[in-house]
Amino acid sequence: MKNCTSEEMNNLENSQMDINDCCKNALAKLKENTWKQRLAKIAHNWRTRSRLSRLDDAQLKDIGLTAADVDQEVHKPLWK
Known part of the structure; x- marks a missing residue:
């Protein structure tokens, strides 16, 4: 040794x-990263993805996104 x-x-x-x-x-x-923070993130993701899914093609073009981008984002799990 x-x-x-x-x-x-x-x-x-x-x-x-x-x-x-x-x-x-x-x-x-x-x-x-408490459960409250996780829940807040899920709620935020739900709100923003819901609003994103309601944008029309002209609005999406203004922010530089395509319908495929939106579809990909909307179908992610809410916790991501």
């Missing part, structure tokens, strides 16, 4: 701290 130098031990400790910080950050992000 190899003995670690103090520099190697420091590097190992630093990498473990980095991993811990990374995990803590990931957990914090998960906690931020």
Whole structure:
């Protein structure tokens, strides 16, 4: 078994701290995305896609979209 130098031990400790910080950050992000935020996103997607589907060809041309673009967007799951 190899003995670690103090520099190697420091590097190992630093990498473990980095991993811990990374995990803590990931957990914090998960906690931020509450069910209320998910529900708000679903409601927003439903409203905007509903309005988008009611635009006529001239309005779609004005915003640079085609009917195929709208069809693709409208048929996405609401949570995406």
